[in-house]
Structure formats: structure tokens, C-alpha cells
Amino acid sequence: MPEEIKNADMVGSVSSSRYEQIVAELRTVVENQTRGQFTIGDCALEIEPMREAGGQERGEELFTVKESMFRLAEDIGLSYSTVKEARWTASRWPKERRRTAVSFTVHKILAGIGDERERFAAILTPPEGKPRWTADEARRRVGRQVEHPITPQEKVSAIRTLARDEAVAATVTSDLLRRPTVVAQVRQEDKVRAVEELTRDDQVAATVTTGLLRRPDVAFRAMSDDTARHQVNHAQVERGRQAREHFEETSPVAPAIRGIDRSVEFLDLVTACHAFVAATGRVVPGLRDRQxxxxxxxxxxxxxxxxxxxxxxxxxxxxxxxxxxxxxxxxxxxxx
Structure with missing residues (x-):
């Protein structure tokens, strides 16, 4: 038998027929577990009935309930959270409304449906095209995140959950921004908002702006904005003022110049010469051994x-x- 045909009849390391036998056996186990979980919940309810309508408990009584449930959990060798969830789930499903063929996990998830009639009807009607309820289908029914996301929205929700950790979010974002096809699908307004957030740091903003203004089309569009053009002009004037101050503080001829009746044109001319010499002194050494x-x-x-x-x-x-x-x-x- 060809290998690919053989594998098509396998589920993991067992044949399809054996897999079906295992499923039948485990469904019986799950039914027994469901009965067992409800038994735990019913007994917990007997010890501590729900204090508020709808299965919600508030106030000082909650402390005494926790003490009782914690003691019960320790005495039967289970965790407090297991006993607590069993008690709450049992309170949401009267015995006549429980379904043996539906797992306790599904009962617990569907217990989140607030309206009783809707809840009791839901467990009788699996999703369209499905022979029985699964845990993920139950999560979809109550709007919770699934364990095995299928739709794009479910995958997005899963990613958002994983990215709640800021270190994870930063790494994922960095990786995604390196994929041009991903960036291309981002809406224009979202791109603008993202750039604004990323450039809140002044050093980052300065670096990005310098790079962008080296692109003629970008620079032309930016200078078409009156506010941007005004800010650039203001920055140039400010930079000139700082350059003059730096010249007066550092230039060897500055003391002599201080005694001269200086005009703005004179200062600007001397500053321009000083800036040219200083810039050349920084750049030319970089040409060493370069052809x-x-x-x-x-x-x-x-x-x-x-x-x-x-x-x-x-x-x-x-x-x-x-x-x-x-x-x-x-x-x-x-x-x-």
C-alpha cells in the first residue's frame, strides 16, 4: 500500500477504525466525568447555596462561602477553583436541564448565557452543521476567545491576547512592520496614527523627519503646509542664533569681534564662514583612505x-x- 494512502487512513499513530473505538470509549468517560463534576457542584451547593439570584454573590457572605468551599476542596483533594466552578455551573443548570452527552466543560461555558430560556435552548441546538457541541463552539456562542482560532477575527483576537505583554507586542510589531505586504494593507489614517505614536520620542522624530525631508516629493508636500513651513523657518532662525552663540563662545577671533560695532549682516557672514570651516573640518577627515x-x-x-x-x-x-x-x-x- 502506498505510504500516502496508508497515512490517509491513520489518525496520529492509530488507524481510523481504532480512533473511532477510542472516541466511543472516551465519550463514556466524559459522560461519567460530567456526572461526577455535577455531583461535586450539587454537594457544594448543598453546603453553600448561592446567595444571590442569577448565580452572582456579593458582600460579606462571599468570605464565608470561600472558607467552606476551600475546606471542601482540601478534604476531597481538589483545587478550590475546581470546586468553585463546579458549584457555580451546577447552580446554572437544574438537573432536568443537563445533558449527559454534553461535556461538563460545555455546560460551564454555556452557563455564561444570562437568560435562562436562551441558555436551556442553546444546549439543545448545536451550531449548524455540527453534530454536537464542542468547547470552542460554545466559546463562540458566548463570545469568548477560542483555543483554535479559525476566522480572521478570531486570529486577531488571539494575537491581541498574546500581545498584552508589552515585550511580546514590541517584538511582534517590529516583525510585522518588516513585511511590506502587511504594511500596505494598513489604512492610511492608522499608518499616520502609528507614526505619530512611534515618533513621540524627540530623538526618533528628528531622525525620521530628517530622512523624510531628503525625499523631494515629501519635502515639497510638507512645505505646502503653512504651519510646517513656519516651523522650519523658525528652526532655521533659531539654528542661526545658536550658531552665532557657539561662534562667540568658541572662535579664537570672537574676543576681537566683540569690540566691533557689529551689524546683523556682519555677524551672519562671519558665522557662515565659521560654520563652513567647522563642517569641513568634520567631513574631510572621513575621506581618509577612501577613493x-x-x-x-x-x-x-x-x-x-x-x-x-x-x-x-x-x-x-x-x-x-x-x-x-x-x-x-x-x-x-x-x-x-
Whole structure:
């Protein structure tokens, strides 16, 4: 017999016929267990009847009930929670409403249906297409989370339960955000809300914003917003102010400049020169042992030419007060 045909007639390590025999045997065991659980619940009810209608107990009496049920549990070798659940379940199912063929677990789950008529009718009518109640079908009936999720909503509910732990949620979120097809299915407003939450940290927000503004289309759209444009302009002014303060605090020529009647244009010009020298001092050492390509060198040389022309223009303006530019200088400054 081919292996795949043989496996088709197997359930685990037993044949289908043997599996059916086991199921029949265990159903008898479950029926006995159901009767046993209800017996425990009935006896617990005899010792401590339910104090409130509907199986709900409140107030000081609950403490004495717990003492009695805890003592009973210890005397018969069961846990307190087992005795407590058996007592409550028995209170929800009068003897004439119990069904031997339905497990105690299903009785306990369906006991959550508040309306008696609805509860008693439910246990008589398994879900459509099902020959009998299962624990998961009972959970679906009362709106509880199932152990074996099938529908997308049930799977989502299971994931949410597992992700209540923040460390688990963080790991799952990180993994899901690496899947483009998953991200693509997220609604636009949810994406915006997620980004806002993730960028509450100022350092993260600054890093993300810097990266986004390097994308021309994003930068153009962002600057179309009056508030955003105003904030960027304000930031530039503030950065200029901080740069001037830094220059005055750190530049070796700052003491001499303090004695000069300074104009805003003068300060801005000196600050620009200082910023250029400082930036160059940070960047150039990074080129050590690095060979640039021909295209890269060409771009750098073009910019060096523009810098030289700009420095000549500055010297002319400072010495003569003339700020006019000739055609060649204008072409270099515009990058044509």
C-alpha cells in the first residue's frame, strides 16, 4: 500500500477504525466525568447555596462561602477553583436541564448565557452543521476567545491576547512592520496614527523627519503646509542664533569681534564662514583612505569652484562694498 494512502487512513499513530473505538470509549468517560463534576457542584451547593439570584454573590457572605468551599476542596483533594466552578455551573443548570452527552466543560461555558430560556435552548441546538457541541463552539456562542482560532477575527483576537505583554507586542510589531505586504494593507489614517505614536520620542522624530525631508516629493508636500513651513523657518532662525552663540563662545577671533560695532549682516557672514570651516573640518577627515569615483570627484570639484568664486565675491564685497556679480560668477553660484 502506498505510504500516502496508508497515512490517509491513520489518525496520529492509530488507524481510523481504532480512533473511532477510542472516541466511543472516551465519550463514556466524559459522560461519567460530567456526572461526577455535577455531583461535586450539587454537594457544594448543598453546603453553600448561592446567595444571590442569577448565580452572582456579593458582600460579606462571599468570605464565608470561600472558607467552606476551600475546606471542601482540601478534604476531597481538589483545587478550590475546581470546586468553585463546579458549584457555580451546577447552580446554572437544574438537573432536568443537563445533558449527559454534553461535556461538563460545555455546560460551564454555556452557563455564561444570562437568560435562562436562551441558555436551556442553546444546549439543545448545536451550531449548524455540527453534530454536537464542542468547547470552542460554545466559546463562540458566548463570545469568548477560542483555543483554535479559525476566522480572521478570531486570529486577531488571539494575537491581541498574546500581545498584552508589552515585550511580546514590541517584538511582534517590529516583525510585522518588516513585511511590506502587511504594511500596505494598513489604512492610511492608522499608518499616520502609528507614526505619530512611534515618533513621540524627540530623538526618533528628528531622525525620521530628517530622512523624510531628503525625499523631494515629501519635502515639497510638507512645505505646502503653512504651519510646517513656519516651523522650519523658525528652526532655521533659531539654528542661526545658536550658531552665532557657539561662534562667540568658541572662535579664537570672537574676543576681537566683540569690540566691533557689529551689524546683523556682519555677524551672519562671519558665522557662515565659521560654520563652513567647522563642517569641513568634520567631513574631510572621513575621506581618509577612501577613493572617490570619477563622477564623485567631478561633483566635488564643481562645488570647490563655486566655493572659491564665493570666497572671492566675499572678499570683494568686504573690501569695496560692491556686491554685484558678473555672468561667470552668477553661473557658478547657480550651479549652471
Amino acid at each position: 572617490l569615483g570619477d563622477d564623485e570627484r567631478g561633483v566635488v570639484h564643481e562645488n570647490i569652484a563655486r566655493v572659491r568664486a564665493t570666497l572671492d565675491w566675499i572678499e570683494t564685497a568686504v573690501d569695496t562694498g560692491k556686491v554685484d556679480v558678473d555672468g561667470e560668477l552668477a553661473r557658478l553660484l547657480q550651479g549652471d
